[in-house]
Ligand code: HEM
Ligand code: SF4
């Protein structure tokens with residue numbers, strides 16, 4: 001009860017689910033980077049994931065749960081925080097916080113829609129069914145072909161680049177925030193974590209947009 | 223110096239309140255901010271107008287009563303300085319100064335710049351004490367508390383309960399105040415006994431009294447006149463997790 005209702009308890013849940021999500025985006029980027037090593041590399045990677053069988057679904061359920069819990073508590077906490085501040089001063093000068101920290105609910109909301117689009121695009125085969133061609137006979141698709149063709153049109157490229165900018169904003173505050181929330185920071189480590197978190201966000205941004213941009217500029221091609 | 227003041231005037235909670243402009247025509251750079259306001263009030267009283275209500279007591283930076291948002295920052299933004307310790311030499315001739323009350327749901331305006339900060343006392347009542355009998359004043363050297371621990375506790379105990387942390391927080395969270403109170407007692411032998419129930423009760427009291435949740439913006443530390451460090455919020459979070467386990 002304390003954990004799911006109190007002020008600090010729900011923040012701890014935000015931090016733990018946030019850590020799960022950050023860990024996922026880091027590993028996901030490492031996996032996706034095999035796009036730079038050719039069709040065989042990314043397809044072998046996809047094959048490996050596929051061979052995990054039921055574990056894929058266990059993993060998906062854990063991610064879905066973390067995502068949903070993070071989203072629900074994020075909205076709830078934000079609404080409470082707004083209600084606690086019904087009016088602000090005419091003059092408000094912030095000394096420390098930044099754009100990323102003040103827009104967590106916005107960047108989080110955009111990330112939600114981004115993930116929905118991303119799944120419709122590359123997992124559920126809804127937005128661009130033409131990019132899926134079978135590979136072998138184990139029900140696999142040619143992932144290399146799918147990704148390269150998936151970024152043939154402007155819309156997905158724009159959505160992915162924009163989405164990753166919001167990921168950068170979210171992580172640049174969220175990273176150090178989760179350590180503070182879990183009580184893992186002190187006066188010496190906090191500023192270091194702040195800088196490191198911005199760096200992590202930036203590396204994620206560059207790493208992720210490198211794939212669609214490489215396709216647009218013909219560095220990765222069929 | 224001549225200054226133009228935009229002061230928040232509000233007659234109780236049911237009044238909407240608005241900024242009124244006043245001239246302070248004869249300000250000495252050696253005056254404190256509150257002395258400057260005293261002069262303005264003297265002039266208002268002489269001309270039969272309603273004086274500006276503001277909180278103050280010690281005027282030496284230790285009681286935590288003075289509470290004004292000056293140009294958008296609680297206590298005016300000078301490092302580790304309360305309003306009463308802010309001096310007019312920090313301003314220039316011709317400056318326009320905005321003077322507003324703490325704004326938070328938990329701090330209803332009583333009049334003008336005076337707000338009701340009982341919410342902070344409610345948090346204190348929920349657990350900011352120890353119930354053990356400590357007897358008379360012990361011999362200093364006989365206390366089994368090492369210097370680093372004593373210093374840590376004293377750093378947290380510097381909080382004067384002014385509420386600037388709440389006023390500066392985008393969420394109106396009282397976590398710096400609560401963290402300081404929790405940390406101050408949690409490291410001492412007398413406070414350890416009730417550490418778990420204290421941290422649970424005090425964070426719950428903060429929520430019940432209308433304060434928001436901490437989003438780690440760290441505005442609180444930046445505007446705290448005592449420089450209370452946000453490491454005490456991390457300490458509160460650690461104590462909270464210990465209490466839950
Ligand atoms: C479903 C979309 C998302 C929403 C609506 C959302 C919303 C939020 C909000 C509102 C906060 C601030 C909570 C507060 O007031 O303290 C937050 C914190 C955080 N988010 Fe998200 N977020 C989303 C997705 C993500 C993703 C994909 C990641 C990881 C890459 C992530 C990582 C974090 C982290 C690490 C924190 C800091 C936790 C803390 O304060 O201790 N979030 N999120
Ligand atoms: S923590 Fe600082 S700003 Fe907050 S009440 Fe204590 S002295 Fe005032």
Ligand code: FES
Pocket residue numbers: 277278279280281282283284285286287288304305306307
């Ligand atoms: S009047 Fe006491 S701290 Fe300012």
